[in-house]
Amino acid sequence: MYRIRPVVCLSFLALWFLSLPALSQDAQMPPPKVGVVTLQPQSVPRIVTLPGRAIAQSEAAIRPRVTGLVTEILYEPGAALDVGAPMFRIDPTTYEANLKSAQAQVTSAHAALTQARTSFGRTERLLGSGTTQAQVDESRAALEQAEAALQSAEAALTLAQSELDWTTVTSPINGLASVAAVSIGDLVTAGQADPLATVTQLDPIDVDMYEPSARLLSLRDDISEGRLQLKETLQATLTLETGETYAATGELVAPGFTVSTSTGAVDTRFRFDNPRRLILPGMFLRGQIDLGTTEAFLVTQNAATRSKTGQLTAWVIRDGKATQVDLVDDGTYQNHWIVTDGLEPGELLAVDNLAALSDGATVTTVPVTLDENGVVREQPAETAAGPDAGPDAATGADPAPADAAPAE
Incomplete structure (x- = not known):
């Protein structure tokens, strides 16, 4: 009797398995499910965030x-x-004495003026009867000199009184x-x-905000081309160094007209009420200026990434395939990027399960909703797994409830 060697059996089994039809990878792993939202352009408040520094509206050095x-x-x-x-x-001793001396000079000037006025009147009446015209002219000049001396004495009295008050x-x-x-x-x-001391006015208080000149030119282009509808009155809000939002709203005091040679920024001044004196001169702040509205797409910041070169990108689903697109942004609004170029109306933006995406990969889209912070909070079970599906096709588990948060 012949005995079959184990090595021969293993080799035969290996050849048998290799001869079976290969199962495709697609049959083993279905396309990943990706949460998407449909994008539409909308009117978005154009709010710019700028660094700022508090400046006392008035500060007097007492000398x-x-x-x-x-x-x-x-x-x-x-x-x-x-x-x-x-x-x-x-x-005040010296100045009290100066005041008394000035008062005496005024009294003396009054007496001299009275005498000069009387002499002039008498000389004028005697003109032609013992008094010549030359004597009348001389008497008139003496009267005018007395009047001038009184004015000088009164001015000295005013100065002496002021110095005493000072x-x-x-x-x-x-x-x-x-x-x-x-x-x-x-x-x-x-x-x-x-100075002997300083007196500083803290309510209201001014805040200088620094706008880069390049951004200022961009804003002017947007206004001239109609992309930005500017407000009639510019207002600003503040964020304190602690991260707290300051309650008061500031009004524009004066726009900037010069560019700093050291920072390349334009200084714009706003004024805020400061009854609690929370803001002190020299304090660094972060200001938000509401410029107006612009037509743009709002892309949640969780769905976009920025490269080392500063390029903002996001994933969109076109014809069932993932495509990475470059975006042109113009600031942020409520945890969203304000995107002005790179997207089309009705486009599907991938917002969930982004780690499973690669360029050109086939995916299954699942409509989701976002909360006010731009985070996926709702994913209906019948949409995620299909209305007739039982256990989840990818995991073999029951579908998540409608209010379950997506997996990280």
Whole structure:
């Protein structure tokens, strides 16, 4: 009796399996299912996001207008001051004396004027009876000199009174006062370079936003060619450094007219109410300016990728096959790219199961919906697996419920 060797049996089985018809890969793996949405152009708010920096609307450096010793500091640092609130007092002794001297000069000038006026009247009446015309002219000149001397004395009195008033240094604006830079007993001089303190107005507050000049030219082209419908009044919102959205809306104060040689940006100023003083001068912010509306496609950011060169791409389904297209975007709006070129109305945009896509691959489209954040949240079971399907053809499992979230 002959015994069949195991090696011969294994070889025979291998040859038998190789002789069977090869099963196609397509028969083993059905086309991947891809969630899609149908795109249509729509009016999209054109909102640009710009870096910004807060600037105090008014900031006054308090300097003395007279020379003397500081005798009192009349305010509390950090206190809110109104216009005219006293801040410092300078020794008034010299200026009080100057005022009294100026008052005496005015009194003397009044007496001299009275005498000159009386003399002129008497000389004028005696003209032709013991008084010549030359004497009358001389008397008139003396009267005019007396009037001029009175005016000079009154001007000196006004200056002396002003200098005495200036010994009390007051705030010229409403705002918050800084810590005093001088102490009682310090000598200050009129018009010195170093301020005694500063007063800063925080409500309202201005914010400078910096727009690249290249983008500004692009916006002007869009306006001239009708792609952007500009608003009559430009308004802006702010995002604070903490990520919090600032409650107030800013109004345009002045557009920029020059380009910075260091940054290549145009400075545009907006003004915001700041009653809680959340925004401080020098604070860096992020501003959003609502320019108007433009006709474009909204592509959820989850469905598009940007390459290292900055090119934005997305997957669309054409004739049942996946195609990667290059997009031209013009900013963002509510977690979506604003796409102005690269798509056609009615096009199917792939938004789910993107990892299974390759250029030219055959896919099965499944209509899905997106929530307000651009994330797939609803995928009806009868649409995903077909109205008559039982277990899922790809996984062999029951189809997911309608409200189930898609797999990552």
